[in-house]
Amino acid sequence: MAGMNKTPEGRRGPQTDGLPRTEPMSAMQVRQNAAARRMLRRLVQGENPPTAPLSIVDRLAGSPYANPMIQVGGVDASARKTIDFALKLAESMFRYGAGALEVETSIIAVTAALGLKNIEVDITNQSVAINYAPKDQTPLSLLRVVRSWTNNYAGLAEVHQLVTDIVAGGVGREEAARRLEEITHSAKPFPRWMVTVAFGVFSAVFVAVLGGGIAASGIAFLSNLLVSLLARQLGRWRTPDFFITASCSFVVTIVALLLWRFGSPVGITIAPAIVVVGGILLLLPTGRLVSSVQDAINGFPVTAAGRFLSTMLTFGALVSGIAVGFVVGAMTGMQSIDVTETFPPRYPLWVLVPLVAIAVVAIGVTEQTSAKLLLPTAAVGVVGHLVLIGGTELGIGPRFAPALAAVVIGLLARVVALRMGAPQLVVAVPAALILLPGLTIFRSMYVLTIEEQEILMGAGGMLNAGAIVLGVAAGIVLGDTLARPLTRSLASNERRRARRR
Numbered sequence: 001m002a003g004m005n006k007t008p009e010g011r012r013g014p015q016t017d018g019l020p021r022t023e024p025m026s027a028m029q030v031r032q033n034a035a036a037r038r039m040l041r042r043l044v045q046g047e048n049p050p051t052a053p054l055s056i057v058d059r060l061a062g063s064p065y066a067n068p069m070i071q072v073g074g075v076d077a078s079a080r081k082t083i084d085f086a087l088k089l090a091e092s093m094f095r096y097g098a099g100a101l102e103v104e105t106s107i108i109a110v111t112a113a114l115g116l117k118n119i120e121v122d123i124t125n126q127s128v129a130i131n132y133a134p135k136d137q138t139p140l141s142l143l144r145v146v147r148s149w150t151n152n153y154a155g156l157a158e159v160h161q162l163v164t165d166i167v168a169g170g171v172g173r174e175e176a177a178r179r180l181e182e183i184t185h186s187a188k189p190f191p192r193w194m195v196t197v198a199f200g201v202f203s204a205v206f207v208a209v210l211g212g213g214i215a216a217s218g219i220a221f222l223s224n225l226l227v228s229l230l231a232r233q234l235g236r237w238r239t240p241d242f243f244i245t246a247s248c249s250f251v252v253t254i255v256a257l258l259l260w261r262f263g264s265p266v267g268i269t270i271a272p273a274i275v276v277v278g279g280i281l282l283l284l285p286t287g288r289l290v291s292s293v294q295d296a297i298n299g300f301p302v303t304a305a306g307r308f309l310s311t312m313l314t315f316g317a318l319v320s321g322i323a324v325g326f327v328v329g330a331m332t333g334m335q336s337i338d339v340t341e342t343f344p345p346r347y348p349l350w351v352l353v354p355l356v357a358i359a360v361v362a363i364g365v366t367e368q369t370s371a372k373l374l375l376p377t378a379a380v381g382v383v384g385h386l387v388l389i390g391g392t393e394l395g396i397g398p399r400f401a402p403a404l405a406a407v408v409i410g411l412l413a414r415v416v417a418l419r420m421g422a423p424q425l426v427v428a429v430p431a432a433l434i435l436l437p438g439l440t441i442f443r444s445m446y447v448l449t450i451e452e453q454e455i456l457m458g459a460g461g462m463l464n465a466g467a468i469v470l471g472v473a474a475g476i477v478l479g480d481t482l483a484r485p486l487t488r489s490l491a492s493n494e495r496r497r498a499r500r501r
Helices: 027-044 057-060 077-095 100-113 153-167 173-184 192-212 213-236 241-262 272-283 285-298 301-330 349-366 370-394 400-419 424-435 438-449 452-483 489-501
Strands: 119-123 127-132 142-146
Touching: 027 370, 077 100, 077 127, 077 153, 077 173, 077 285, 100 119, 100 153, 100 285, 119 153, 119 349, 153 173, 153 424, 192 213, 192 272, 192 438, 213 241, 213 272, 241 272, 241 301, 272 301, 272 424, 285 301, 285 424, 285 452, 301 424, 349 370, 349 424, 370 400, 370 424, 400 424, 400 452, 424 452, 438 452
Parallel strands: none
Antiparallel strands: 119 127, 127 142
């Protein structure tokens, strides 16, 4: 009877308990069950304890210095020299216009590459502090205050390249200190006279883009030469930036009003609004505004607040200069200006494209951008302007169209800048300046100053202009963020090239 329950191996047959007999699980089923258990474990339990502190090197994620070559096996005995170098590097970056996140990631990457692990970095809008606290040793804290700023995007690009080379592991501290000293003491790429001419060229070309004729462009060019010389002289006298900006905007406004009242030398009546707009656009603190928005988004509220205050003071100086110019004009019997006047495009699109490119190149010269970056920056600016025109034609609104163009500029600027060995800001700010609403600012200032019965309209116009400016700044930051997944290989290739050198 017992032999009746036997079956051939690998086949099912009746058991003594009445249940079917199953054959062993296959290797594939075992793997599937193990994968399911791992997935379930990840869902109910994190890989790291929830209270584990974030490593400071993890702060580099998303930056051009992600996954740096970290020096191990003995911390540098002269940590003070390494921290001094990192502070001087940070000070140079701040002076040249870098944002707080870029400065912080550069410090972390450099100190990690030079062998310092236990550091903390604290940044405000005017100071950088580094605390070095190795285990069972006396901690060391150093602070550096930034007291001056200058337009030197070429220097900022060289500092960015230096940090990339240090992170790649091919540059030691002594050589890095020597290179930084050369960068900070080297001459800017363009002489002062060229910057002065570029200031006027941008104004003339931008007036043409807005719809002004040749005469209006010529007046804008000459008035901005005067403004540039005035700003340089006031700077020699140590005049605060607020009064320099106010004086320059006053001169631009009064020149435009006088030419409108008494006529231009060539006998052509020129609308003052378009001349003033061309003169004040380069006075707008675009770089500072972009950096402040970037700092606020990236979690540096103190630095962002300080830069926002500085930016608002500059806007206040522009308002003051324009307002005083209008008041002086009204006191001398000048007639009111029709601020509702519009300026239809005077040139076809195939002419506007090279004009925009020339304007962006002129901005790059005034910001002391490296010569090799001028044409790529102009190309990014042209694409952004075409997106602005396309968005306006699609009817997405005068506030959303500049923001959309700024997103495209921010994205392309990161790709182009990293490929050229520079930070994103160096390309994005000159390319996006032409998006700012100069006409809206001028009209709102005039209504607020002269037409007191329409003060609410003027205040609404200023809020609208502020929304556009902030939208452009936020769009540049958003474009930079969206481009990060696309530029990981660019940063890696840059470090590999540095290692080969």
